[in-house]
Amino acid sequence: MTGWEDIRTEVLRRIRTRVWPLGAAIPGEAVLAAEFGCARATVNRALRDLAAQGVLERRRKAGTRVAAIPVRKATLEIPVIRQQVEALGRRHSHRVLGQSVVIPPEAIAQAMGTKGPLVWLETLHLGDAVPFLHEARWLNPAALPPLPDFMAISANEWLVTSVTYATGEIAFAADPASATEAAALGVAPGVALFITERLTQDAEGRGITQVRLAHAPGYRLRTVM
Amino acid sequence: MTGWEDIRTEVLRRIRTRVWPLGAAIPGEAVLAAEFGCARATVNRALRDLAAQGVLERRRKAGTRVAAIPVRKATLEIPVIRQQVEALGRRHSHRVLGQSVVIPPEAIAQAMGTKGPLVWLETLHLGDAVPFLHEARWLNPAALPPLPDFMAISANEWLVTSVTYATGEIAFAADPASATEAAALGVAPGVALFITERLTQDAEGRGITQVRLAHAPGYRLRTVM
DNA sequence: TGGATTATTATGTCTATACATAATACCCTG
DNA sequence: CAGGGTATTATGTATAGACATAATAATCCA
Numbered sequence: 103m104t105g106w107e108d109i110r111t112e113v114l115r116r117i118r119t120r121v122w123p124l125g126a127a128i129p130g131e132a133v134l135a136a137e138f139g140c141a142r143a144t145v146n147r148a149l150r151d152l153a154a155q156g157v158l159e160r161r162r163k164a165g166t167r168v169a170a171i172p173v174r175k176a177t178l179e180i181p182v183i184r185q186q187v188e189a190l191g192r193r194h195s196h197r198v199l200g201q202s203v204v205i206p207p208e209a210i211a212q213a214m215g216t217k218g219p220l221v222w223l224e225t226l227h228l229g230d231a232v233p234f235l236h237e238a239r240w241l242n243p244a245a246l247p248p249l250p251d252f253m254a255i256s257a258n259e260w261l262v263t264s265v266t267y268a269t270g271e272i273a274f275a276a277d278p279a280s281a282t283e284a285a286a287l288g289v290a291p292g293v294a295l296f297i298t299e300r301l302t303q304d305a306e307g308r309g310i311t312q313v314r315l316a317h318a319p320g321y322r323l324r325t326v327m
Numbered sequence: 328m329t330g331w332e333d334i335r336t337e338v339l340r341r342i343r344t345r346v347w348p349l350g351a352a353i354p355g356e357a358v359l360a361a362e363f364g365c366a367r368a369t370v371n372r373a374l375r376d377l378a379a380q381g382v383l384e385r386r387r388k389a390g391t392r393v394a395a396i397p398v399r400k401a402t403l404e405i406p407v408i409r410q411q412v413e414a415l416g417r418r419h420s421h422r423v424l425g426q427s428v429v430i431p432p433e434a435i436a437q438a439m440g441t442k443g444p445l446v447w448l449e450t451l452h453l454g455d456a457v458p459f460l461h462e463a464r465w466l467n468p469a470a471l472p473p474l475p476d477f478m479a480i481s482a483n484e485w486l487v488t489s490v491t492y493a494t495g496e497i498a499f500a501a502d503p504a505s506a507t508e509a510a511a512l513g514v515a516p517g518v519a520l521f522i523t524e525r526l527t528q529d530a531e532g533r534g535i536t537q538v539r540l541a542h543a544p545g546y547r548l549r550t551v552m
Numbered sequence: 553t554g555g556a557t558t559a560t561t562a563t564g565t566c567t568a569t570a571c572a573t574a575a576t577a578c579c580c581t582g
Numbered sequence: 583c584a585g586g587g588t589a590t591t592a593t594g595t596a597t598a599g600a601c602a603t604a605a606t607a608a609t610c611c612a
Contacts, residue, residue, distance in 0.1 A: 104566090105565070105566080106565075106566085124488060130591090130592055130593085131592070131593070132592080140566075140567085141566060141567045141568065141569095142567095142568090142593095143565095143566075143567070143568085143595095144565085144566060144567080146593075146594080146595095147565085147566095149593090150593095150594090156404070160592090160593065160594095161574080161575070161576095161592085161593080162573065162574040162575055162576090162591085162592060162593045162594070163573090163574060163575040163576050163577090163590085163591055163592050163593070164574090164575065164576070164591095164592075164593090165591090165592060165593080166592085166593080171406075171407055171410065171487065171488075172487055172488075173404050173405065173406055173407075173410075174404070174405040174406075174487075175402055175403065175404055175405070176402070176403045176405060176497055177400055177401070177402055177403070178400065178401045178402070178403055178550075179381070179398050179399070179400055180398065180399040180400070180401055181396075181398050181399075182396055182398075185396065185398075262396070262397055262399075263349060263397075268552075269551070269552055270551070270552050271549060271550065271551045271552065272401055272549070272550055272551075272552060273547045273548065273549040273550075274499055274521070274547065274548040274549075275501075275521055275546070275547045275548070276500075276501030276502070276519040276520055276521035276522070276542075276544075276546075277501070277519055278518070278519045292517075292519075293503070293519075294501040294502055294503045294517075294518075294519035294520065295501055295519065296499070296500060296501035297501070302552075317501075319501075321500070321501075322498045322499065322500045323498065323499040323500070324496060324497070324498040324499075325403075325496065325497055325498075326494070326495070326496045326497075327493075327494055327495045327496065327497060327527075329596090330595070330596080331595075331596085355561090355562055355563085356562075356563070357562080365596075365597085366596060366597045366598065367563095367597095367598090368565095368596075368597070368598085369595085369596060369597080371563075371564080371565090372595085372596095374563090375563095375564090385562090385563065385564095386562085386563080386604085386605075387561085387562060387563045387564070387603065387604045387605060387606095388560085388561055388562050388563070388603090388604060388605040388606055388607095389561095389562075389563090389604095389605065389606070390561090390562060390563080391562085391563080
């Protein structure tokens with residue numbers, strides 16, 4: 103009856119009802135285990151979970167305290183573009199708008215950690231022949247297997263299956279449509295577009311790819327808390 | 328030497344190098360524990376972590392398999408507005424632009440799960456007296472403690488500390504600035520704004536608050552993968 | 553053969569114990 | 583009193599063993 107989720111619930115209740123006020127230290131694991139009549143490992147699991155959510159802050163020796171300002175953490179699932187389109191009940195296709203090998207601008211070169219030439223690739227993703235997303239991407243051939251024919255497989259899809267694990271950062275913004283994006287998406291320049299920018303690095307920290315995704319108007323990124 | 332993180336690393340390596348291809352089933356916990364020379368619980372911890380990341384899919388009895396399409400999961404930290412402003416090295420302040428009690432439009436009433444009147448609140452957040460964010464919020468007084476004076480404490484801040492735990496959903500979008508938002512933020516109507524919309528519910532599923540945050544141009548939401 | 557029941561199995565979780573680790577608190581010395 | 587070293591302590595992790603649970607596979611009966 104005292105599963106770790108039950109304990110998590112009870113701890114949350116005490117925080118919510120201010121039995122344990124914001125910022126206050128809570129009893130140690132051993133004490134709580136004794137109180138709840140379970141093993142310390144069970145309490146540990148519950149508290150670790152709450153710490154991962156940002157509700158608690160834990161430090162060795164210092165103990166556990168309720169987060170003073172509970173930072174909300176939300177998990178975003180970032181699917182492959184094909185899946186996003188198909189989730190809308192539309193058929194996905196893509197068109198390569200341009201591909202070339204060029205020396206990148208300074209900002210990109212620095213982000214990718216290389217001075218050599220990169221592959222520049224512009225792709226338009228469509229759902230039932232309607233523009234869905236404009237993809238402007240830099241690829242670092244020095245950090246990637248031989249590039250395929252991007253007309254056959256989109257870079258987005260090729261990358262998730264050929265570079266299984268990597269780190270990087272994502273940023274979201276709202277930008278006015280550039281001339282290129284407007285033309286590709288069939289909207290007026292300056293229209294508000296939802297932008298996703300991603301920088302991906304391999305295990306050695308080399309830049310693999312940098313991409314700017316401009317979503318057609320109406321796109322919403324959603325998640326539950 | 329065989330901590331659960333080491334095992335996680337090794338499992339990831341096998342996935343990356345296609346020893347275990349995408350979509351394939353991997354050996355059971357007991358088998359892996361024997362191979363790595365550790366307890367099953369240790370393997371379990373590693374595999375659970377990878378499943379939480381979306382790299383593996385696990386089902387009782389069915390076993391564990393590599394995710395066919397590795398859905399990327401990113402964790403967003405959603406701080407209080409004050410913290411966002413202060414993180415930029417600016418001093419936070421807020422101004423209440425309007426507060427009233429009205430019957431909400433149909434869409435809001437449905438989202439909040441009530442037909443009664445709600446509190447409508449418009450707030451402008453500033454950093455060093457420069458407009459930072461426009462907050463347009465519905466509050467459900469039936470699901471909240473008595474409302475404070477929102478000129479003294481912003482609704483954003485009051486809510487995180489008085490409603491410690493709740494569920495809800497968040498959506499991000501890019502919208503053109505409405506007349507109200509443009510005026511408040513001091514930008515031209517139609518300018519691309521980054522919008523955060525949040526619907527918060529309490530433990531019983533009652534709508535607590537619904538808010539639309541319009542960030543001043545230049546705002547970027549960032550996270551690491 | 554179809555449908556319901558039962559057996560099997562891999563993951564999920566709990567326990568008790570042990571040791572590791574990090575960080576604080578304390579104490580001792582110069 | 584400052585500085586550094588040491589003791590203490592709460593969390594972090596590992597282990598073996600056990601039982602729970604869910605889902606599939608096998609079986610049995612109508």
